[in-house]
Amino acid sequence: MHGLKKSLIISAWFMFLTFPLMVIRVNTIYKTIEWRWMNLLWVGLGAFILSFVWRYLLQRRELGRAKKGSDQTASLPLAKRLAGHRHFRVAALAILATVAVVFPLVFSTYQTNIMTSTMLYVVLGLGLNIVVGLAGLLDLGYVAFYAVGAYAYALLNYHFGLGFWTVLPVGALLGALFGLMLGFPVLRLRGDYLAIVTLGFGSIIRLVLENWNEFSKGPSGISNIARPGFFGMNFTVSESVTYLYYIMLGLVLVTILVVNRLKESRIGRAWMALREDEIACQAMGIDKMKTKLLAFALGATWAGIAGVVFAAKTTFINPASFTFLESAFILSIVVLGGMGSILGVILGAFILILLPEYMRAFSEYRMLLFGAIMVLVMVFRPQGLVKFQRRHYEVKETGESEGERPAIKEAGEQA
Amino acid sequence: MEFFWEYFFGGLTRGSIYALIALGYTMVYGIIELINFAHGEIYMIGAFTGLIVAGVLGVLGFPGLAILAIALVAAVIWAGAYGYTVEKIAYRPLRNAPRLSPLISAIGMSIFLQNYVLLAQTSDFLPFPRLIPNFGFMEPYSMVMGSSDFVIVAVSALVMVGLTLFIKYTRLGKAMRATAQNRKMAQLVGVNVDRVISATFIIGSTLAAIGGVLIASHIGQINFFIGFIAGIKAFSAAVLGGIGSIPGAVLGGLILGWTESFATGYISSDYEDVFAFALLVIILIFRPSGLLGKPPTQKV
Numbered sequence: 277m278h279g280l281k282k283s284l285i286i287s288a289w290f291m292f293l294t295f296p297l298m299v300i301r302v303n304t305i306y307k308t309i310e311w312r313w314m315n316l317l318w319v320g321l322g323a324f325i326l327s328f329v330w331r332y333l334l335q336r337r338e339l340g341r342a343k344k345g346s347d348q349t350a351s352l353p354l355a356k357r358l359a360g361h362r363h364f365r366v367a368a369l370a371i372l373a374t375v376a377v378v379f380p381l382v383f384s385t386y387q388t389n390i391m392t393s394t395m396l397y398v399v400l401g402l403g404l405n406i407v408v409g410l411a412g413l414l415d416l417g418y419v420a421f422y423a424v425g426a427y428a429y430a431l432l433n434y435h436f437g438l439g440f441w442t443v444l445p446v447g448a449l450l451g452a453l454f455g456l457m458l459g460f461p462v463l464r465l466r467g468d469y470l471a472i473v474t475l476g477f478g479s480i481i482r483l484v485l486e487n488w489n490e491f492s493k494g495p496s497g498i499s500n501i502a503r504p505g506f507f508g509m510n511f512t513v514s515e516s517v518t519y520l521y522y523i524m525l526g527l528v529l530v531t532i533l534v535v536n537r538l539k540e541s542r543i544g545r546a547w548m549a550l551r552e553d554e555i556a557c558q559a560m561g562i563d564k565m566k567t568k569l570l571a572f573a574l575g576a577t578w579a580g581i582a583g584v585v586f587a588a589k590t591t592f593i594n595p596a597s598f599t600f601l602e603s604a605f606i607l608s609i610v611v612l613g614g615m616g617s618i619l620g621v622i623l624g625a626f627i628l629i630l631l632p633e634y635m636r637a638f639s640e641y642r643m644l645l646f647g648a649i650m651v652l653v654m655v656f657r658p659q660g661l662v663k664f665q666r667r668h669y670e671v672k673e674t675g676e677s678e679g680e681r682p683a684i685k686e687a688g689e690q691a
Numbered sequence: 692m693e694f695f696w697e698y699f700f701g702g703l704t705r706g707s708i709y710a711l712i713a714l715g716y717t718m719v720y721g722i723i724e725l726i727n728f729a730h731g732e733i734y735m736i737g738a739f740t741g742l743i744v745a746g747v748l749g750v751l752g753f754p755g756l757a758i759l760a761i762a763l764v765a766a767v768i769w770a771g772a773y774g775y776t777v778e779k780i781a782y783r784p785l786r787n788a789p790r791l792s793p794l795i796s797a798i799g800m801s802i803f804l805q806n807y808v809l810l811a812q813t814s815d816f817l818p819f820p821r822l823i824p825n826f827g828f829m830e831p832y833s834m835v836m837g838s839s840d841f842v843i844v845a846v847s848a849l850v851m852v853g854l855t856l857f858i859k860y861t862r863l864g865k866a867m868r869a870t871a872q873n874r875k876m877a878q879l880v881g882v883n884v885d886r887v888i889s890a891t892f893i894i895g896s897t898l899a900a901i902g903g904v905l906i907a908s909h910i911g912q913i914n915f916f917i918g919f920i921a922g923i924k925a926f927s928a929a930v931l932g933g934i935g936s937i938p939g940a941v942l943g944g945l946i947l948g949w950t951e952s953f954a955t956g957y958i959s960s961d962y963e964d965v966f967a968f969a970l971l972v973i974i975l976i977f978r979p980s981g982l983l984g985k986p987p988t989q990k991v
Contacts, residue, residue: 289772289776292772293769293772293773293776294811296739296740296743296744296765296769297736297739297740297743297807297808297811297812298811300743300746300747301743301812302742302743302746302747302750303746303817304742304745304746304749304817304818304819304820305818307749307750308750309746309747309750315811334784337784408791412791414791414794414795416798461972461976462975462976464976464979465975465979467790467791467794468725468726468790468794469930469975469979471726471794472726472923472926472930472971472975473971473972473975475923476923476927476968476969476971476972477968477972479923479964479965479968480965480968480969480972483962483964483965483968484965487961487962600919601802604798604802607795607798608799611795615791640810641806641810643802643805643806644802644803644806644807644810646799646802647799647800647801647802647803647804647805647806648799648803649799650795650796650798650799650800650802651780651781651796651799651800651803654781654785654788654792654793654795654796654799655780655781655784655785655796658788658789658792
């Protein structure tokens with residue numbers, strides 16, 4: 277009963293809140309007013325239902341907090357237990373690999389194209405994951421490096437006729453260079469300040485691309501960018517889409533491999549230490565400057581590569597593709613998936629790209645949903661879909677004989 | 692020198708508006724040490740509410756000054772309500788979370804509000820009626836400073852003085868200062884911290900809404916995206932002056948306004964926003980605590 281009353285109040289509050297913007301549409305030139313009372317009804321109804329969900333979730337969160345620490349192993353979800361089985365893992369990977377390889381042969385060009393762009397975002401997400409997820413540096417100008425890669429290919433192709441494969445490493449290098457350029461001056465900054473400066477940096481790059489006509493052709497962009505070639509063979513459009521799909525598949529694999537190795541390496545550990553506590557980390561003798569710069573540069577490298585592929589895929593680029601919203605979108609992939617987790621980022625990219633793509637009716641509400649997802653994930657599941665598993669080693673007392681060495685067992689821990 | 696005074700007063704007008712919005716950032720940052728990323732969107736919502744109310748009243752045939760007053764009041768009420776709600780949904784549940792979480796949820800909130808207005812209204816630029824009547828201020832030199840510039844500067848100055856007095860002498864103001872200094876201690880001596888934080892958000896949003904209506908009527912058009920750029924610029928102003936410091940926000944706003952006005956006037960108008968961003972980056976690199984701010988102490 278109490279909950280019902282509360283929900284009614286909340287519903288009334290939201291109806292009041294959204295009243296002017298949702299109900300009235302006014303045109304001051306023709307002096308017309310349009311009243312849309314139905315919207316008010318929907319808002320009231322929606323707020324009423326959602327308030328129950330919101331309270332239920334909040335309650336569950338509190339319960340979860342209280343229960344945490346009492347029993348952890350017993351409540352391992354089924355998926356996690358399955359993933360622990362070696363045979364299952366091998367089988368799943370084999371099926372996944374087969375599907376990935378056969379995909380463009382079975383499905384249409386349109387589907388292949390969507391899949392390619394999804395993989396593009398997987399690479400971008402994994403790159404940003406290095407900076408945000410591992411090193412804990414919130415970078416809101418990530419899309420600037422993406423733009424650097426894309427424009428590097430477009431301009432080099434336009435002026436000098438350089439091919440895709442030549443520019444790919446150049447794009448990566450330029451991305452890294454710009455990453456250093458951003459990273460160096462902001463070494464001292466953290467948290468909110470860092471977020472704002474990177475946002476400013478991203479905006480500066482976009483504004484320069486938009487206004488420096490002699491260099492970048494301004495808002496009209498660059499068209500007729502060459503698709504990637506293969507030893508001078510001529511492709512039809514659908515063939516080159518398939519070809520690009522396989523290039524992207526390869527890139528995703530390389531990215532996963534590299535990021536996975538990085539995570540377990542000395543540098544990866546240093547990043548995570550930096551994320552947890554900067555001062556303690558310095559006290560342990562980690563070179564803060566080098567570690568941070570490396571995170572920026574490596575993250576930007578992947579963005580540069582992805583940019584080159586993006587330019588080759590769309591054959592047309594202009595500054596409108598590199599706005600802050602794009603950065604926020606990549607960030608929401610990382611956040612939804614689970615910061616620091618590779619599997620999470622891949623899942624996040626697939627969900628956030630494929631869902632609006634296949635549910636056309638919702639595409640209008642895409643950005644609205646992204647915003648809501650970012651808030652909701654942070655409030656109710658800050659670790660994202662896939663919790664980041666930190667590898668650690670457990671020492672178990674066998675207790676049979678004094679002289680026996682304790683068995684060292686590898687195990688996952690709740691990070 | 693021909694246009695010097697024109698640029699000077701143009702910068703003053705811009706600067707006062709930036710200062711007005713920057714106060715919201717500074718107050719919130721002072722209390723919960725968090726940048727309210729959605730603040731620019733509150734400014735935008737204030738402007739939209741002003742437009743809608745002014746439009747309806749205009750059609751009904753109200754006189755000019757009454758429209759201005761009612762539109763301002765409505766914008767203030769609704770922006771305050773939005774500020775309160777945003778805090779309740781996106782910040783309060785994350786009060787004790789790691790620092791990155793509220794930041795991301797704030798960005799999410801900002802994107803959400805932008806798209807909400809985009810869907811509820813349109814993505815087009817909407818014409819905003821000129822609410823401030825032309826009463827011939829500085830008549831022979833009206834090129835230099837028109838009546839709407841004068842009203843903006845005057846209102847901003849009044850509001851800022853009022854805010855300073857409010858924080859200095861009222862009970863709530865004192866509670867705010869106490870909370871800003873040490874949240875836990877304030878709680879121990881009987882300050883209702885939750886209420887203080889809500890009040891801070893509401894006051895900050897109100898100031899942004901006043902700025903929103905005034906500048907929209909000055910420029911003559913708005914769309915759903917104006918909050919983003921204005922928010923960034925006002926944030927730059929707050930940082931420039933030293934975030935957390937109220938006179939700093941005013942100083943920062945004025946400096947930013949003049950920088951932009953002179954740079955676009957004498958150098959190039961294509962790069963208007965670049966100057967603000969560049970200024971922000973430069974300040975943060977060389978003086979992260981701003982002109983009037985004190986360097987933060989690091990808790991270990």
